[in-house]
Amino acid sequence: MSDVKPNAKVPDGQSRFLVTRQKPANEKGFVGYETVWEPWQKEAEYVTPKTP
Numbered sequence: 651m652s653d654v655k656p657n658a659k660v661p662d663g664q665s666r667f668l669v670t671r672q673k674p675a676n677e678k679g680f681v682g683y684e685t686v687w688e689p690w691q692k693e694a695e696y697v698t699p700k701t702p
Contacts, residue, residue, distance in 0.1 A: 663670035667690050673682040 660672045662672075667688050669686045669688075671684045671686070673684055675681045
């Protein structure tokens, strides 16, 4: 192989509910990606209903 260039840094991918980031390359040169999900639902506190 001639002149193998290192992988370029990819900018973070942003969507409505997730962010994708590039991980650093490992010893074999594999570059992975990390996905971070943001919650889109709110969790309400449970209230016990009144007895009849």
